Amino acid sequence: MTADPSHRSVASNRDYAIGLARAFAGALIFAFPLVMTMEMWWIGFSITPARLLVFLLLGLGILVGLAYYSGFEPADRVSDAVLDGFTAYGVGFLGLGLLLWLLGVGTEDMGWRGWIGMIAVQAIPAGMGAGAARKQFGGGESRGRDDRAGYPAQLFLMVAGALFTAFNVAPTEEMILITYQMSAAQVLGLAALSLLLLHLLVYTVGFAGQEQWPEGVGFWPVFLHYTVVGYALALLVSVWALWTFGRTDGAALPLVAMMAVVLGFPAALGAAIARLVV
Helix, strand or coil: CCCCHHHHHHHHHHHHHHHHHHHHHHHHHHHHHHHCCHHHHCHHHHCCHHHHHHHHHHHHHHHHHHHHHHCCCCCCCHHHHHHHHHHHHHHHHHHHHHHHHHCCCCCHHHHHHHHHHHHHHHHHHHHHHHHHHHHHCCCCCCCCCCCCCCHHHHHHHHHHHHHHHHHHHCCCCHHHHHHHHCCHHHHHHHHHHHHHHHHHHHHCCCCCCCCCCCCCCCHHHHHHHHHHHHHHHHHHHHHHHHHHCCCCCCCCHHHHHHHHHHHHHHHHHHHHHHHHHC
16 A cells, blocks of 8 residues: 555655754754854955855865765765755855844944855855754664765765864964964874874774774774874865965965964864764
8 A cells, every 4th residue: 555645745845844953953053163253253354255165165065975974864866965965055054144143243234245255154064064963863863874985985074074173263363372382392292192082083982983993904004094194184174274264374384384283183083073973
């Protein structure tokens, strides 16, 4: 006996509405640190149009990729993932716009350019929260990523996690202040700690969702192929975030490298966490 098509349609619409509600909740939870950061309120004025365009294009690409692995609706085809990723961005954009208005951050004095620019940038991490909401708030119904997450996919998830955590602190003045306060030995020590924590969080400490050690593979192949490569990606994401927010403008290469290591610490933690929660 087949189900009534009208009943299937109602159930499908209800499931989609629930997915949107989860996405909205995930967007607000993931993005509220940015919403309450003063530097992010003025990012619409400080970021250049070219950098904003690059950030949005790459950010939307990451949202589409996350939708393919853990969207708030099942994405069995690439076209579904594209729609899911843009929907997540739209949910983040609308949710942040409403929240910023309620908090009195968005005012008429900002003008449309500052207002739209501020929301457009912050909607990327909000969209990441919307995209991850299905697994985190889905009551166990979400599809696991293990059926699709080969080595390139795992590296992609690291990039997504690194971007999210780096983005939370990259615009702040503290990144520059911390860098100036550190010695070369402290910078090297922070890099070593970042590598260690990245490896421990993914493989050793026993968190739920932790990666299983590849059978028959020794320590060094795993450390080099996953931990070292993951940390290198975290550093690249850090440089990109610093460039996006103008922190590299006029800075000497050694200073940029030191800032990347400083920002690479939270980025490495985000890379590790992404592989546990997405």
